[in-house]
Amino acid sequence: MKKGDKYLCEAGCNEKKAKPDIKRIGRQWKCCKCLRKQRKEKRDYILHNVAGVRRRTEILEEVRIRKEERERIREEKRNFTPIVPGSIQEKRKDKASIRQGRLGSWYIFGYLTKTEKEFLYKKYTTRKENPLQPEQAWAKIKKDVAHLSEHVKKLRQKNIDEEKIGNKFKEEFAKMLEGDK
């Protein structure tokens, strides 16, 4: 091994180089350029797979998919015509003005919006007493929605004014948000 001797890089580039541009690491000759590349790949791998940091392109791809999904749902809602008994449909036309804001045309079915579900979720998972695990919380929210639907159904059977049903729905939801159960 003389000074100036050249060695073949075994780390990928297959170039012959002399020290100090090439090193004996493990049982291989590796040139500095290839070493740098390997270190960078390792760093990227750790960032990507271990630390959970995702590559920008992946994130952008996810954003694109989510956007498409939102547009698809919006399109579906646009084409959705609720099937409701004639009398209610007539009332709904009369009460077009109250079908604004928070509940839109959905409230008459006793549904909760995504934001409202998220309010409940936060409440159930962060409360001091008996906080729920995510799965338990979603199961509870499912029950809450069923309860609200049932509530609205009962009110409608009593032939109560749609606007009042809307208000009672909101009251019932507020109880859920404030209650300890």
Ligand SMILES: [Zn+2]
């Ligand atoms: Zn090399």
